[in-house]
Amino acid sequence: MTERTGASMARLLLEGGAVQISGEQPFILAAGWASPAYVDCRLLIGEPRLRRAAVALAAAAVREALPAMPEIVAGAETAGIPWAAWLAEALDRPLRYVRKRPLGIGRNAQVEGGAVEGRSALLVDDLTTDGSSKATFVRGLRAAGAAVTHGLCLFHHGTFPGGAERLAGLGLSLVALASWRDVLAVRGACALPAAERAVLERFLSDPVAWSAAHGGRAMLERPAL
Numbered sequence: 001m002t003e004r005t006g007a008s009m010a011r012l013l014l015e016g017g018a019v020q021i022s023g024e025q026p027f028i029l030a031a032g033w034a035s036p037a038y039v040d041c042r043l044l045i046g047e048p049r050l051r052r053a054a055v056a057l058a059a060a061a062v063r064e065a066l067p068a069m070p071e072i073v074a075g076a077e078t079a080g081i082p083w084a085a086w087l088a089e090a091l092d093r094p095l096r097y098v099r100k101r102p103l104g105i106g107r108n109a110q111v112e113g114g115a116v117e118g119r120s121a122l123l124v125d126d127l128t129t130d131g132s133s134k135a136t137f138v139r140g141l142r143a144a145g146a147a148v149t150h151g152l153c154l155f156h157h158g159t160f161p162g163g164a165e166r167l168a169g170l171g172l173s174l175v176a177l178a179s180w181r182d183v184l185a186v187r188g189a190c191a192l193p194a195a196e197r198a199v200l201e202r203f204l205s206d207p208v209a210w211s212a213a214h215g216g217r218a219m220l221e222r223p224a225l
């Protein structure tokens with residue numbers, strides 16, 4: 001992703017209050033990691049100016065980074081769905097969404113909104129931590145017959161081990177609009193306060209040790225693909 005995209009997306013997250021740094025109580029993330037840093041992209045959903053700007057960045061990134069326009073945009077349950085809907089609109093593409101697991105009743109479907117068989121689908125989620133959820137969503141879409149080679153998210157932690165290998169093993173090329181490097185580069189009124197920046201930098205210097213010392217996972221097992 002270009003530096004300009006990263007800088008713009010990081011600024012939107014900071015303006016929207018989505019970057020949350022806790023010096024005391026750690027956040028426990030979906031994959032079991034403890035972290036002092038949480039990015040709540042959901043806070044941008046409700047703000048028309050911020051969400052419009054983020055969707056414009058996402059649409060430009062798709063046009064620039066993907067080898068071909070996807071036939072379908074597929075949102076990941078839950079927080080990926082509104083972003084996928086706005087992006088599908090911006091790209092004038094059909095929308096689907098993929099559940100974390102098949103519904104268990106009715107058609108017992110994991111992919112909703114129509115057929116995906118034989119069509120290329122861009123997986124859209126708000127955020128990526130270590131790719132565990134992406135594996136579930138990619139498998140669900142592929143089981144329904146979609147060709148999934150690319151994903152897009154607004155923010156990628158990119159800090160925990162195993163994530164890059166998991167995405168590579170899945171054959172998913174991920175376009176992330178911003179990462180911690182972009183957040184740390186923001187200056188001015190919306191930049192992180194110095195104390196929060198210090199907490200974040202300490203964590204980023206060894207996320208696994210930080211997690212283990214704060215009641216989270218201390219993985220060293222091989223990441224499941």
Ligand SMILES: O=P(O)(O)OC[C@H]1O[C@H](OP(=O)(O)OP(=O)(O)O)[C@H](O)[C@@H]1O
Pocket residue numbers: 030031076077078079080125126127128129130131132133134135
């Ligand atoms: O595991 P990764 O692929 O790295 O992605 C992290 C996931 O964590 C969040 O979802 P979560 O299930 O916490 O909440 P949601 O139902 O609000 O989307 C986020 O929306 C991603 O789907």
Ligand SMILES: O=C(O)c1cc(=O)[nH]c(=O)[nH]1
Pocket residue numbers: 028029030031037038039040041127128129130
């Ligand atoms: O991995 C997660 O659960 C997670 C991390 C994060 O920063 N934000 C979020 O909504 N989920």
